[in-house]
Amino acid sequence: MGRWQPDARERLQLAALALYGERGYEETTVAEIAERAGLTKRTFFRYFADKREVLFWGSELLEQQMVAAIEAAPASASALGMIGEALDAAAVRFEEVREFAGPRHRIIASSRELRERELIKAASLAAAMARALRARGLDETAASLAALTGTTVMHVAFEQWVDDPGRRSFEQIARDALAQLRELASTA
Amino acid sequence: MGRWQPDARERLQLAALALYGERGYEETTVAEIAERAGLTKRTFFRYFADKREVLFWGSELLEQQMVAAIEAAPASASALGMIGEALDAAAVRFEEVREFAGPRHRIIASSRELRERELIKAASLAAAMARALRARGLDETAASLAALTGTTVMHVAFEQWVDDPGRRSFEQIARDALAQLRELASTA
Incomplete structure (x- = not known):
């Protein structure tokens, strides 16, 4: 209990997703998440700044990998x-967390605060991709348009993927x- | 003071923008905005739910007009x-408020809460345009892609327009x- 364990982060994430689904995000406390995971609050805060960040863990890594691509x-x-x-790089990450993606998606949709957080993350990702595209020689407008097109496609594809019966x-x-999108854009 | 005046809303908006610019958004109170406008707090709340909404007045109308287009x-x-x-319809609205657009844009950029609010409004606009596009016969994916492309172009164009030295x-x-964007999408 409380000592370092290799799977503590994932246990905390699973406990949080389960509790948010059962009781609602607002109603769940960090103490309850830690208890469900068989860990202490102190261990929780070693991995996550707060109960919101449990849901957004990995988004910096996702951004880095899309920029690297x-x-x-x-x-x-x-x-x-x-x-x-960049979307192919995102796909690798998403498949790794496929089992969490549906529950996480429904919890975020249930809370305005979480939806706002998700939108801020998407805007941050678009800004990071735009910087990377400018570094590859695109002008500012083209870089912004292409980067936001990237987050558009990611969003639309995610909505389909997360509940796709055909997996x-x-x-x-x-x-x-x-x-x-290319086809829509080519139609006068 | 306090009785209905035809330009009360605009006076309150100008007073709010001036105070947010001088003192910061967080530091400004509704009482101060009303006082600067020569009106009462009660009049303020006849027009706006809170000090945040002063900055987002008109966004429902903008959404309606883009959907109508x-x-x-x-x-x-x-x-x-x-x-x-839809973007041409937005252009009519934006030119009407050009003098407020720059100060408003800088105030929103200064506050995470306001940036989140702006992103929620953009997501709401994209959802409304996607519904309108589905009603025009587009499938769900095409409607979402096109609607989000609309908010992408609006965002990128707004950033250029708001500080365009050539006006x-x-x-x-x-x-x-x-x-x-069409050209970017047509390049293999």
Whole structure:
């Protein structure tokens, strides 16, 4: 109890998701999450700043990996080609947490505070991708348009993926959505 | 003082913008805004729910007018053609409030709470446009992609317009941004 355990973070996340689903996000305390996970509050705060951050753990890493994919894209890649590489990088992360994604998504939808937090994270991701695209030579407007197109496709693909009865991969759904956006944009 | 005056709302908005700029948004009270406008707190609350809403007055009307533009678009219009009509409708509203737009934009950028509120409004607008596009026959994915492309172009165009030294019209800047997005999307 309370000592370092390799899976403490994941146990806390699972306990939080379970409690938020059962009682509601607002009604759940950090003490209850720690107790459900068989850990102490002190251990909780070693991993997460507060009960909100349990739901957003990993978003910095996701952002870094999407930015890294833009930086590593071939020199010949177009703006949306680089965005496609970033979405492929996101797909790897998403598949790793597929089992948590549905419950997490429903909890966030239930709370205005959490929806606002999610939107701030998406805006931060778009800003980071825009910086990476400018570093790849795009002008400011093109970089912003392409980066926000990236978060648009990510959002639309995520909504489909999270409840997809056919369990298609995020990578495939995002590629299809990006292709559909290209088609919409090419229609006069 | 306190009785109905035709320009009370605008006086309160100007007073709020001035005080938020001078002292900061957090530090300004409703009483101070009312006093600066030569009105009472009671009059303030006849127009606005709180000091935050002074900055977001008109956003429901903007949403309605953008949705109406989608509904009124010609039958032959493409998805992004309908988004272009919605952006033209937004342009009419924005030019009416051009003098407030810069100060308002800087105040919102200064506060996380206000940025979150702005993002929620943009998400609400995208959802409303997506509903209107579905009513025009688009499937759910296409409607969401096109609507979020609309808020992307609006955001990028607004950032350019609000500080444009050449004072180009929002309509022109938004049309150029939409054309640039189409070009990005057509590049393999």
